[in-house]
Structures are given as structure tokens and as C-alpha cells.
Amino acid sequence: MSEPVVTRKPGTTPFWKSGLSGKFMLLGAAILTSVGFLIWTSTQGATVYYHTVTEVKTMGDDAYNRLIRVNGIVVDNSINFPGGESPITFSIEDDSGQLAVEFQGTPPDLFGYSTDNRYQEVLVEGQLKPSGIFQARSLIVKHGPEFEPREIPSR
Secondary structure: OOOOOOOOOOOOOOHHHOOHHHHHHHHHHHHHHHHHHHHHHHHHHHOOOEEOHHHHHHHHHHHEOOOEEEEEEEOOOOOEOOOOOOOEEEEEEEOOEEEEEEEOOOOOOOOOOEEOOEEOEEEEEEEEOOOOOEEEEEEEEOOOOOOOOOOOOOO
């Protein structure tokens, strides 16, 4: 039988027995753990689940001054556009109740249109105030695949 080929100098120990690889493995594990922790914490802060009107009302004090999303249908004749710098107010509902919403900003183009005598489903993101009014910082109008922008009259 022939002798195995040795690629290291005689009298030296292989790198896997020198203890150097243990240090590299420990360093690699520390880096992987750090990167995993950073990814996990960044996704936890960005994750906001949406709740129903009922869930928000049953949260009690836990819902106050906390960023949450609420899903519901705009209540008929509840939209109030006061104009100027005043916020838009409306109510959303689901099978169990209603929630008053206040939105400061420009609403989406599809907001306020009804189809089949029913307003659209909306998703509002913001904070519930102790007064019971949900102060929305964003307003998303859900629509089906038949989305068509409204016509702009020519001048």
C-alpha cells in the first residue's frame, strides 16, 4: 500500500486540531446570532396586524396610544369633509359595531364612493384616543379587480 499524501510540513498540527477553527466557529456563530437578532427585531417593529372594530373595543386601555390597524366598512352618510385644515371624519363598522375615525390629510381618490349602495372596505392605521375616536395617520381603500379611475372633466 502507498502512503497517504501529506500536504503540510512534518511536525505541524492540522488547522482543525490547532484550536484556531474553534475561534472561527465561535466568531461565526456570534456574527450569525447578531444578524439574526437584528433581522428579528427589525421585523417585529414593522409588523402591524389589523384588527376588527370589535377587537379594538374589547382591547380597552391596551388600545390607547398604540399603533394599530383597523379594518371596516365606511358607514353610509358618515363622511364629513369640512375643508381647510380640519380633519375628515367618518365611521367604520363591522358586524358588531362602529368606530369613529378622524383622518388628517388627503384621502385616496376612491374614498367616499359607493358601489351597489355600499361603501368600500377601508383599512385605517393610527391610534385610538381615550375619547374613543380613532386618529388615523393612513387610510387605505380596498377595491376589487375592476378598479377604474374616475374621469377628470376637461376644461
